[in-house]
Amino acid sequence: MEALGRIGTSQSCSSSFESHDDCNAGLLAVWHLTRLPILCILAGVFLTLKWWLSRRNSVGLGEQIVELKIPAQTFQPLSKPITEPGISNIQPTPTPVTKPSLSRAKREPKRVLGSKAGRRVSPKSHPNSETASIRIQPMIFFSSLTGSTEAYAKSVQEQLIEKASASTLEPQIYDLSYIDYDDYFISAPESEAGIKYCYLVLVPTYNIDTVLNNFILHLEETHHDFRIDNAPLTGIIGYSVFGFGDREGWPTEEDGFCSQAKDIDRWLAKLTGRRRAFPLGMGDVKADAKARLMEWVGGIVETMSNIAETGSLGEGVIGSGDAVESDVEEDDTEDKVKSTLGDLEDIGIRTNTKTSLAIDFTTTDTNTLKPMVPKTSPTYASLTKQGYAIIGSHSGVKICRWTKSALRGRGSCYKRSFYGIASHLCMETTPSLSCSNKCVFCWRHGTNPVGTTWRWQVDPPEMIYDGAKEAHLKKIKTMRGVPGVKAERFQEAMRIRHCALSLVGEPIFYPHINEFLTLLHNDHISSFLVCNAQHPDQLAALNNVTQLYVSIDASNKESLRKIDRPLHRDFWERFIKCLDIIRSRRYDMRTVYRLTLVKGFNIDDEVSGYADLIARGLPCFVEIKGVTYCGTSTSAGAGLSMSNVPFYHEVQTFVTALDTELAKRGLHYGIAAEHAHSCCVLMAASTFKRNGKWCTIIDYDRYFQLLESGEPFGPEDYMGEDTPEWALWGNGGFDPADQRVDRKGRAIEI
Numbered sequence: 001m002e003a004l005g006r007i008g009t010s011q012s013c014s015s016s017f018e019s020h021d022d023c024n025a026g027l028l029a030v031w032h033l034t035r036l037p038i039l040c041i042l043a044g045v046f047l048t049l050k051w052w053l054s055r056r057n058s059v060g061l062g063e064q065i066v067e068l069k070i071p072a073q074t075f076q077p078l079s080k081p082i083t084e085p086g087i088s089n090i091q092p093t094p095t096p097v098t099k100p101s102l103s104r105a106k107r108e109p110k111r112v113l114g115s116k117a118g119r120r121v122s123p124k125s126h127p128n129s130e131t132a133s134i135r136i137q138p139m140i141f142f143s144s145l146t147g148s149t150e151a152y153a154k155s156v157q158e159q160l161i162e163k164a165s166a167s168t169l170e171p172q173i174y175d176l177s178y179i180d181y182d183d184y185f186i187s188a189p190e191s192e193a194g195i196k197y198c199y200l201v202l203v204p205t206y207n208i209d210t211v212l213n214n215f216i217l218h219l220e221e222t223h224h225d226f227r228i229d230n231a232p233l234t235g236i237i238g239y240s241v242f243g244f245g246d247r248e249g250w251p252t253e254e255d256g257f258c259s260q261a262k263d264i265d266r267w268l269a270k271l272t273g274r275r276r277a278f279p280l281g282m283g284d285v286k287a288d289a290k291a292r293l294m295e296w297v298g299g300i301v302e303t304m305s306n307i308a309e310t311g312s313l314g315e316g317v318i319g320s321g322d323a324v325e326s327d328v329e330e331d332d333t334e335d336k337v338k339s340t341l342g343d344l345e346d347i348g349i350r351t352n353t354k355t356s357l358a359i360d361f362t363t364t365d366t367n368t369l370k371p372m373v374p375k376t377s378p379t380y381a382s383l384t385k386q387g388y389a390i391i392g393s394h395s396g397v398k399i400c401r402w403t404k405s406a407l408r409g410r411g412s413c414y415k416r417s418f419y420g421i422a423s424h425l426c427m428e429t430t431p432s433l434s435c436s437n438k439c440v441f442c443w444r445h446g447t448n449p450v451g452t453t454w455r456w457q458v459d460p461p462e463m464i465y466d467g468a469k470e471a472h473l474k475k476i477k478t479m480r481g482v483p484g485v486k487a488e489r490f491q492e493a494m495r496i497r498h499c500a501l502s503l504v505g506e507p508i509f510y511p512h513i514n515e516f517l518t519l520l521h522n523d524h525i526s527s528f529l530v531c532n533a534q535h536p537d538q539l540a541a542l543n544n545v546t547q548l549y550v551s552i553d554a555s556n557k558e559s560l561r562k563i564d565r566p567l568h569r570d571f572w573e574r575f576i577k578c579l580d581i582i583r584s585r586r587y588d589m590r591t592v593y594r595l596t597l598v599k600g601f602n603i604d605d606e607v608s609g610y611a612d613l614i615a616r617g618l619p620c621f622v623e624i625k626g627v628t629y630c631g632t633s634t635s636a637g638a639g640l641s642m643s644n645v646p647f648y649h650e651v652q653t654f655v656t657a658l659d660t661e662l663a664k665r666g667l668h669y670g671i672a673a674e675h676a677h678s679c680c681v682l683m684a685a686s687t688f689k690r691n692g693k694w695c696t697i698i699d700y701d702r703y704f705q706l707l708e709s710g711e712p713f714g715p716e717d718y719m720g721e722d723t724p725e726w727a728l729w730g731n732g733g734f735d736p737a738d739q740r741v742d743r744k745g746r747a748i749e750i
């Protein structure tokens with residue numbers, strides 16, 4: 001106190017106080033009054049100074065801090081110009097990794113590698129103002145022991161920087177060995193408003209103990225931890241996994257090829273509430289890894305731009321992540337329909353002629369034509385509920401169960417075995433949902449439009465074609481979240497190669513069927529058209545198709561009446577006339593009889609009758625298929641039950657008997673191939689043999705060459721390679737490249 005008093009006397013007291021004593025006493029009193037505020041101000045100044053100094057240091061040393069925290073090979077500075085982008089260029093040469101100890105990593109605050117982006121975003125220029133604020137933050141996680149996955153991960157980062165849309169921020173990249181899983185895999189990291197995280201996980205597989213085991217265990221435990229929501233990562237917008245493996249040591253997935261990527265994919269499906277943004281990709285490091293990864297990145301880029309546009313993953317079929325549940329096959333309604341109506345597949349066109357088929361409007365006032373399937377009708381509701389997309393007012397598209405199966409590597413339909421069509425490249429559609437039969441095994445009775453003549457509005461072919469493609473691809477895209485979908489097949493499926501005009505209804509009923517076929521052929525999409533042999537005029541007027549079918553549901557008039565219940569009174573005459581047209585077109589294009597066998601209806605004692613019909617129409621091929629039971633009340637009412645479905649051995653017996661009958665008539669046919677999985681056998685004219693071997697596969701490129709040449713050509717001119725050994729009669733017909741599974745998704749040994 002004394003000292004303070006002294007300091008106080010050295011200056012201003014003389015003017016304020018009359019004597020020294022008075023002065024000291026006054027100063028002391030002032031000091032006592034003001035000391036607290038003064039001390040507080042001094043402390044505040046001191047603290048502010050200290051904070052400013054420390055901040056200045058940290059800004060100046062920022063780079064060093066990052067260097068310390070991040071292993072050099074884990075982080076590519078995002079602002080660095082990319083000199084050698086492209087997966088095709090990458091050399092997965094291992095780079096030495098300086099790995100900080102795991103315990104240290106645990107103590108560190110959450111590390112974010114890469115910059116907080118924003119440079120690409122220009123909300124004003126965004127096409128959709130509602131979603132303009134959405135930005136995707138890709139987060140690449142990888143694991144690598146010998147460096148190759150790390151190099152691939154970095155190349156993915158570069159690819160995304162180069163190719164991703166403006167709404168995608170610069171990807172952050174993390175080595176799973178050095179991050180704290182709790183920061184990213186217990187809950188989604190916090191983000192700025194409008195930023196959505198998308199996790200991309202690239203991993204090898206090791207059947208030895210590695211960091212990946214810890215990671216998978218962490219995912220599993222997080223899911224099972226009762227204190228945590230079992231889908232705690234729903235905050236991210238999506239995820240996708242890519243696995244690297246070695247087929248030399250682990251040839252198939254059952255042997256363990258990419259098994260850890262599969263596990264991670266499955267756990268992430270659970271943790272994210274099924275937000276699989278793109279199918280699990282897999283690549284063989286000794287063969288196709290680069291190509292597969294390239295496709296995967298392409299898909300990711302597209303998905304992210306979709307998310308940015310729509311703000312969500314879209315209306316995908318979300319994968320449950322539950323192996324058992326999600327491996328159950330989809331319903332087989334499609335098959336039922338086909339077996340009922342006998343697939344209606346398309347007719348092709350040789351030229352670009354604009355010939356429309358005649359419409360018989362005898363009973364209709366053309367001014368008051370109505371839509372065939374109005375949006376408010378029960379038919380519309382019923383079809384859309386079944387998964388059909390209705391195009392315009394009378395066309396439909398749906399992806400069949402084989403397309404879904406092929407996307408998951410579980411086998412294609414019989415057309416793969418017989419004609420070389422991979423089901424994931426095939427679009428099934430019809431430009432006419434209406435039909436002139438009421439077959440006993442058709443599931444759509446009561447709701448489907450029927451009629452003997454076209455009496456509805458007519459939609460233009462371009463509209464149907466564009467609408468069908470768009471709806472088909474949209475449906476394919478919904479498959480991207482389904483477990484087991486192969487990334488490369490998913491990508492391939494984006495280019496439609498074949499069109500089966502065989503869904504429901506009667507495609508040649510559509511007045512502009514020829515123009516529609518031209519549109520298909522112009523895009524080199526093959527056409528398989530099935531008709532019900534009730535419209536001879538339309539059949540005669542059809543242009544060239546890749547393969548033309550007629551359904552032969554019975555061998556005689558009475559049997560046909562019973563089974564097809566045709567609307568036309570002269571149905572038998574029409575039927576026979578159609579067979580004669582098929583004969584006349586035998587040398588223009590591949591013609592096929594489709595026989596659907598129904599026990600108790602059209603098999604017994606009918607072999608000879610069928611042989612006569614074949615002798616009449618001389619088709620290039622005869623497909624014989626056992627009916628699929630659809631179990632509707634109508635079919636039950638018609639006396640149809642499971643007992644009417646033939647066993648495959650019964651179909652085989654029938655085919656052998658038919659073969660004998662044809663030989664007796666001096667007709668040169670033989671049993672070429674089979675697809676036991678769908679109870680289907682193929683007989684072929686012997687002209688489809690080359691050097692003693694069946695060649696039922698189609699050379700599609702050659703077909704389009706011939707079509708575009710404008711010169712006449714015949715069906716044998718676009719004969720492709722030999723029918724594969726596994727598809728030949730007696731060998732079952734399941735493509736060994738695929739994995740056959742039971743209804744629970746368990747592998748079946750063939």
Ligand SMILES: Cc1cc2nc3c(=O)[nH]c(=O)nc-3n(C[C@H](O)[C@H](O)[C@H](O)COP(=O)(O)O)c2cc1C
Nearest residue numbers: 144145146147148149204205206207245246257258
């Ligand atoms: C010891 C060992 C075990 C492996 N186990 C599997 C396996 O079970 N399944 C598989 O598909 N690949 C397996 N591979 C192949 C690796 O996944 C593949 O070589 C991968 O590219 C390695 O990636 P990395 O260089 O990033 O560590 C194994 C490789 C090694 C050396």
Ligand code: SF4
Nearest residue numbers: 400413423426428500
């Ligand atoms: S032909 Fe196409 S639509 Fe028909 S079953 Fe095969 S894949 Fe499906």
